Amino acid sequence: MVLDAPGQSLRQAEVPLPVTGVDEVLLKISACGVCRTDLHVMDGDLPKPKQPLILGHEIVGVVVEKGARVERFAVGQRLGVPWLGHTCGHCRYCANGRENLCDEALFTGYTLDGGYAEYTVADQRYCFPLPEGYTDAEAAPLLCAGLIGYRALVAAGGAERLGIYGFGAAAHIITQVARAQGRKIFAFTKPGDAAGQRFAIELGATWAGDSTAPPPEQMDAAIIFAPVGALITQALRHTAKGGTVVCAGIHMSDVPKFPYSILWGERTVRSIANLTRRDGEEFFDLAPKLGVRAEVELFRLESANEALDCLRQGRVRGAAVLVMD
C-alpha cells in the first residue's frame, strides 16, 4: 500500500521486491501495526517523508533472506522491526546512549519504506527478536505503542499517581505495565468517550473521565499520547509539585499560553522522541514477565485506508493491526 504524497490515500500497487543489503534481512511480513504517527506522515505533519512511501513501523515478519554480514538472525526466524531504522553511530547523541536523538537517523515507514506490504528489508542491527507467547498480530503494537509508551513511562519517574491522556494503543499497553508496578492510573479520553473510559477501567485504571475533567486527586506525573497541545496545560494544572508531564507523541497542536504558576514548584514538561535499542531490549524482556497483552483489531493489508480512518476517528479499541496472508 503506497503513499505517493502527503494528503493522499494509500494506493494498492505491485512494487519490485526490495534488494537485501549486506546488513539487512528480507522479511515476509505477517502483521504490521497502525500507529498515529502514520496519520501524521500521511497528513504532512512531519517534514520530508520518503516519496513514494510505504508506511508502517510495527512490523512482524519472518526472515526469508539475509545479507552477508547478518549474524544475529537465521532464515525462518520471526523478528520485529521498529520505528528506529538506522543511526550514524558516531554523533554526540549516538556516542552517549542517546541514539534516539541521532541527527542522521532514519525511520521505518517515514524516511525508509515500512511494513504496509508483503515484504520489506530491515537493517538487522535495529530489529528485535520477539518473545514467544505473542501471536504476530499481538506482537506488532508492542514495537511502537509498547516501546514508546515504555520510554514515556520511564520518563514519568516513580510517579505513584499517573495520568494518561488519550487512551489508544500505547495507553492500553502501558496501563498494564504501570498497574503491575503498583501505580494508580487516571485515564483521560476525549469528552464523552464512554467506551474508551470503560476500556481503561477494565484494564485497571482507578479512574477514567473526560480530558476536561479534574482527576479525583493530584497526579505525580502525566503522559500525553493525544496530539493536543492544550492537554499540556490541563495536565500541569493537576500535577503535584515536582511532577513531570511527558509528551509522547511525535506531533502536537500548538501549546496554549499558560501562567508560570502552573509550572512553578519544580514541575517539568518534556517530550519523548523515538526509541533506543536498549528501550526495546528492556521492554521485550519486561512485557511477557508482567503478562502484558495487546488488544488488537485486525484489518487486511488492502484495507489499510479503512484502518487509518478508524484510528483517526478514535474507533479502535486497543491497537489496529494489518495482517497479511
Ligand SMILES: [Zn+2]
Ligand atoms: Zn508509532
Ligand SMILES: [Zn+2]
Ligand atoms: Zn548519530
